[in-house]
Amino acid sequence: MKNPLAILFLIATVVAVVSGIRDDFLRLPSQASKFFQADDNVEGTRWAVLVAGSKGYVNYRHQADVCHAYQILKKGGLKDENIIVFMYDDIAYNESNPHPGVIINHPYGSDVYKGVPKDYVGEDINPPNFYAVLLANKSALTGTGSGKVLDSGPNDHVFIYYTDHGGAGVLGMPSKPYIAASDLNDVLKKKHASGTYKSIVFYVESCESGSMFDGLLPEDHNIYVMGASDTGESSWVTYCPLQHPSPPPEYDVCVGDLFSVAWLEDCDVHNLQTETFQQQYEVVKNKTIVALIEDGTHVVQYGDVGLSKQTLFVYMGTDPANDNNTFTDKNSLGTPRKAVSQRDADLIHYWEKYRRAPEGSSRKAEAKKQLREVMAHRMHIDNSVKHIGKLLFGIEKGHKMLNNVRPAGLPVVDDWDCFKTLIRTFETHCGSLSEYGMKHMRSFANLCNAGIRKEQMAEASAQACVSIPDNPWSSLHAGFSV
Ligand SMILES: *[C@@H]1O[C@H](CO)[C@@H](O)[C@H](O)[C@H]1NC(C)=O
Ligand SMILES: *[C@@H]1O[C@H](CO)[C@@H](O)[C@H](O)[C@H]1NC(C)=O
Ligand SMILES: *[C@@H]1O[C@H](CO)[C@@H](O)[C@H](O)[C@H]1NC(C)=O
Ligand SMILES: *[C@@H]1O[C@H](CO)[C@@H](O)[C@H](O)[C@H]1NC(C)=O
Numbered sequence: 001m002k003n004p005l006a007i008l009f010l011i012a013t014v015v016a017v018v019s020g021i022r023d024d025f026l027r028l029p030s031q032a033s034k035f036f037q038a039d040d041n042v043e044g045t046r047w048a049v050l051v052a053g054s055k056g057y058v059n060y061r062h063q064a065d066v067c068h069a070y071q072i073l074k075k076g077g078l079k080d081e082n083i084i085v086f087m088y089d090d091i092a093y094n095e096s097n098p099h100p101g102v103i104i105n106h107p108y109g110s111d112v113y114k115g116v117p118k119d120y121v122g123e124d125i126n127p128p129n130f131y132a133v134l135l136a137n138k139s140a141l142t143g144t145g146s147g148k149v150l151d152s153g154p155n156d157h158v159f160i161y162y163t164d165h166g167g168a169g170v171l172g173m174p175s176k177p178y179i180a181a182s183d184l185n186d187v188l189k190k191k192h193a194s195g196t197y198k199s200i201v202f203y204v205e206s207c208e209s210g211s212m213f214d215g216l217l218p219e220d221h222n223i224y225v226m227g228a229s230d231t232g233e234s235s236w237v238t239y240c241p242l243q244h245p246s247p248p249p250e251y252d253v254c255v256g257d258l259f260s261v262a263w264l265e266d267c268d269v270h271n272l273q274t275e276t277f278q279q280q281y282e283v284v285k286n287k288t289i290v291a292l293i294e295d296g297t298h299v300v301q302y303g304d305v306g307l308s309k310q311t312l313f314v315y316m317g318t319d320p321a322n323d324n325n326t327f328t329d330k331n332s333l334g335t336p337r338k339a340v341s342q343r344d345a346d347l348i349h350y351w352e353k354y355r356r357a358p359e360g361s362s363r364k365a366e367a368k369k370q371l372r373e374v375m376a377h378r379m380h381i382d383n384s385v386k387h388i389g390k391l392l393f394g395i396e397k398g399h400k401m402l403n404n405v406r407p408a409g410l411p412v413v414d415d416w417d418c419f420k421t422l423i424r425t426f427e428t429h430c431g432s433l434s435e436y437g438m439k440h441m442r443s444f445a446n447l448c449n450a451g452i453r454k455e456q457m458a459e460a461s462a463q464a465c466v467s468i469p470d471n472p473w474s475s476l477h478a479g480f481s482v
Pocket of ligand 1: 090
């Protein structure tokens with residue numbers, strides 16, 4: 001079976017059969033809406049901050065991407081003291097990993113885990129620690145991390161890379177609360193005000209990554225952002241079981257993300273002294289316009305786009321082994337890969353676990369339970385949000401009000417306190433949104449933009465959700481999403 005959609009429809013059917021529910025709840029893919037000469041005088045120090053925002057074996061690929069990025073920077077000549085890694089570190093030695101101690105980021109790839117510094121692992125990965133690292137504020141750090149911070153100076157070049165799930169105005173973290181766009185941009189502005197960098201390049205892989213910066217990041221702060229997807233779009237995963245190429249058969253998870261492997265694999269083979277960010281942007285753009293999905297995903301750029309004239313070398317150094325592999329358009333064939341939405345990758349994993357478990361075994365029963373819980377959570381969240389839209393705006397207008405995408409240049413929401421308040425109010429009555437539920441962040445933003453207040457939201461949520469469903473996804477024990 002080559003087509004991932006076929007896999008997902010199969011899952012829908014299976015779950016519909018086992019749970020006796022009609023199969024119209026799974027709408028897939030969930031987000032299919034819509035040369036320069038460089039200044040290579042690198043006087044200062046090169047720094048990097050790498051963040052895998054997820055946890056759990058099902059999200060294998062995010063930590064794989066980050067480990068891969070580390071290997072490139074290390075080969076490029078950056079020192080460990082200047083590379084700060086946030087990685088939950090529950091993959092390499094996870095009981096589900098068929099090769100203990102090894103993480104791959106390509107079907108035929110070698111280990112990328114070896115040597116990766118574990119600066120911030122487990123629950124030490126949270127927004128306050130991320131901000132404290134960016135602002136080099138050691139006294140604001142909590143937990144048992146290495147204490148490494150972005151202690152950069154005015155001549156230094158900084159590369160930041162984040163990969164995980166996201167939603168409109170939000171980036172995921174292993175535990176709640178997630179990163180809100182307003183807070184992240186405030187931190188970047190503070191960093192700028194502190195005069196402790198020359199320029200920053202920030203790569204972000206997440207659904208709707210554009211929404212983190214559009215209308216929020218100033219263009220004159222020497223910060224250049226490349227994001228995996230425009231506001232309103234999904235980002236995509238790749239190297240999944242039953243895809244081509246697929247990881248070795250012993251893997252039941254996707255091992256890469258489409259935007260991430262596009263830039264990482266481009267860096268793997270080139271002399272980075274000869275490739276500019278603008279060139280890499282073109283390569284990545286070609287590789288992420290997914291043939292399978294009509295509208296594809298659009299790699300986006302924000303902030304000081306003029307910095308894209310610089311070479312990758314300025315931030316990442318270069319691997320001497322690639323000295324003769326200069327970048328030319330010709331060696332960057334844009335072969336689009338078929339991909340699965342970031343938000344549906346978990347279904348493939350849970351389905352594979354179910355499919356592979358022996359008939360009649362307790363593992364089979366457990367896997368079936370997991371699949372049912374995942375699907376039930378999705379349905380509950382989708383239906384509750386839809387219901388609230390109808391209650392607040394009427395049956396006709398509800399859908400449009402919730403899903404409206406603002407014009408480019410406007411932030412997702414004007415009042416970020418309202419955004420957080422409405423999400424917490426919803427979750428109080430309906431349970432946690434969880435990773436999947438991030439797809440509805442835009443609806444909460446739109447409610448704020450339409451002037452909905454906390455009291456109205458509480459009333460509508462109470463009406464839409466009689467109780468919080470009893471499953472791990474809905475549980476509020478880890479707190480609110482924002
Ligand atoms: C393996 O991943 C699961 C979640 O997918 C997690 O509950 C478990 O703690 C992980 N194991 C290790 C050893 O990190
Ligand atoms: C560093 O963090 C501490 C604790 O959160 C805070 O009181 C202090 O103002 C911060 N320092 C700077 C320079 O931002
Ligand atoms: C991207 O695709 C376009 C159209 O197919 C092609 O002309 C261009 O050379 C490609 N660029 C790169 C860098 O692959
Ligand atoms: C690059 O090419 C030069 C000249 O042919 C050769 O001496 C050198 O070893 C090559 N470097 C690498 C890393 O392959």
